Amino acid sequence: MMGGLFNIIKKEIKEMVRDPRLLLGMIIMPLLIFPVMGATMSATVESVEESASNINIALINQDVGNRSAGLIDIFDDNGVTIHNYSEYQPEVLFTQEDREYSVIVVIPPDFTFNIENDSSVVVSFYTVMETYSISEEIPSAVLASHLREYKQMIVDERLAEAFPDKEPWMVENPVIISNQAVVDGEIAENVSPGRIAEQMMLQSMMMPMVMMMLLIMASQLAATSVAMEKEEKTLETLLTMPVSRNAILFGKVGGVVAVSAIAVVAYMIGLSYYMSSVASMSGDAGLNLAEIGLVPSTTGMIILLITLFLSLIAALSVAVLLGSLTEDVRSAQALMGILYVPIFIPAIVLMFGDISQLPSVIQTIVFAIPFSYPILASKAMYTGLYTPILFGIVYQVIFTAVMIILAGKLFSTEKILTMRINLKKGKKGGAFPIINYLANRRRKSP
C-alpha cells in the first residue's frame, strides 16, 4: 500500500507543479501580487507624504493689523511655501492656469481686531480640485493642523490673561484620562486597550485569511485532481492497477497537502511583506505583544496546528467527494462553491468579532462548521480558553473520519465511475437542484 501511495503522491506533485496555470496562480502570483500591492501602497503614501511636506499656498492677506504675522510665521516655520496674492480676489485665482499653489488661504480684514477682542475669526482655505484624489485634500488638512497650532497659542494667551497664576493647560484640561491595559495581572505601560485590541485584530485577521486561502486552494486542487482523472480518461486505468483504492484516495490528498504547503509558504511570504508594508505606512512602530506578556503558548500553537491540519484533511475529503461526483473539471470547480460557504462563514464572522458576543444561532452555526476551529484556536493561543477547541478537535476528527470513509466507499465501488450528479433528470432539478444549476450554468457558459 505504501509504495503505491508514495507513487501516487509523487505523480500528483509532479503534475501539479508542472501545470503552468497552477504554478502561476498558487505560487508565483502570491509571491508577486502582495509585494506589488505593498509597493503600490507605499508609493501612494510616499506621494501623499511628499504632497504634505511640499505645500504651496496663495496667500491673500487682507488683515489690517499685525496679528496675522504670527500665523504666517507658523506656516513658514513648517516649510509651507507662500506666494503672495494679497492684491487679488480669491475668485480670480480659482480659474488661473499654471498655478504654482494648491490652496488659496484668505486671512480676512478683521483678523487682528477679532483676535484681540476675544472674538472668533474665519480663515478660509480654497482647494481647487482637479483630480478629486486624496493627495489634493492633504495640503488643506496639513494647513488646518498648522492653524490649530496657532489657535492653541491664542487660547493659551487668553487663558494666561484670565488666569495669570494658573498653567493654561490645567485650566483647559480639568480632568485627564489615564487609560491603561492590564494583561495577565500586570499593567501594560503606556499601552491603551485600544492599541492592544488593534494589534490583536491585525493578527486575528491573518489566521482567517490564511486559512481561507489554504482551504480554498487545496480543495480546488483536490476536486480538480479527481475530476481531471475523469475528464482526461485516466481514472479507469488507474483503478485497474494493483493498488488499493484507499491508496489512490490518500495519494491524491497527500499530493494536494504537499503542494498546498508550498503555496501557503508563498502566500505567507507575500502577505507578511504586504502587512509589514502596511504597518510601516501607519507610522506606528508596531506594538510588540510579546513585550507586554501576550505570547502564544506552545500548547496553543500545537492545538492550532492540529485544528488546521484536521480542517485541511476534512476540506480535502469533501473536495475529493464532490470532485468524484462530477465528470469534468469545470463542473467540479462549480461544485466547489458549496464548500466555500462553510469556509467563508467562520472566517468572516470571526475576523472582526468574538464568538462569545455572537447571537446563539450564529454561535451554533460557527461551532458546527469544522473549519471554524483553527480561527478559534488562533485566538485561544492568547486567551488560554482551550476547552471549546478540544471539543472541536474531537468533532473535527469525527467529521473528517466520516468524510474519508464516505470518499473511500465511493472509491471502492463502481459508483466512482457510474455516479453522476443528476444534471438533467427531473424538471425540478433532480436530487441536487442547486448543484445541478451551478454545474449546468458552468457547462453552458462559453
Add this chain to the structure above:
Amino acid sequence: MSIAVETRNLSKHYKNVKALEELSITVQQGEVFGLIGPNGAGKSTTLKILTTLLQPTSGQATIFGIDVVEKPEAIREIISYLPEEAGSYKQLTGREYLKFMAAFFENGDADTKQMVQRGVEIAGLDERIDDATKEYSKGMRRRLLIARALMTVPKLAVMDEPASGLDVNHAYYVRKVIRNFVEEQGVTVILSSHNMLEVEFLCDRIALIDDGRIIDTGTPKGLIERYDAINLEEVFIKVTRDKSATTNGGSA
C-alpha cells in the same frame, strides 16, 4: 491449455437498461479473443466487469480461476486494461508515465526498469518518449497506452477498441505490436472492436454480441464459412440483420 477467462450467465442491469444478459464465454490461455458487436451491445460492460471496474448484477466471471468479484485485488495483479478512450497524464513525459504505471507492480527497481524499457520499445516513439504527453498526437498517445498495457506482460490483456480512431499507419503499428507481443510472450488477450479487418488480423476466436447476449462464437474463418459470407463484415451484417428481422417479426 488452461482456461484464461470464463463467464457464466453474466448479467449487468442498470435501472432501466439491461446492458448484459446471461453472457457466457470461455477464453483459452494464449488466445486472442474478440468481442464484436454494435454500439451498446455490451462489449465494454463485459470488459469492465472482467477488469473489476463494474460489478455484475448476477452470474460469475473468473480469470485464471480467480473470481473477479471476490478477489478484485488478485485480478488486478494479473491483468492489464486498455480502455477505449484512455488518456495519459499530460504533464508527465511518456517515460515518466510508463515508470509511474510500472511502479505499481512491486517487483523491485530492476524489474521496474526492465518493464519501462520494454514499454519504451513497444511504444516506438524514439526520443519523443521524453516529451510531455500533452505534446503527443492521438496515435502517439495510443501507442504509449498500448505499451503501458503490455510492458507488464500481464497474464490477460483486456483491450477496448485498441486501434479505434487511429490513422492507417498508427492502427497498423498498434495491431502489429499486439500480434507480435502475443506470439512472443504468450499473453492472453480479450478485445472489443468495430473494425472487422482488425478482428480478422488479430483474433483467434470471436464472439458476436448484441443487446447484451452472445449471438454466435467461432473462429473468423469458421464464422465466414458458417454464414456463407465473403468476410467478417458481411457476417456481422447478416447476424445483426437476421436478429433484427426476428425481433421485428416476433413483435409484429
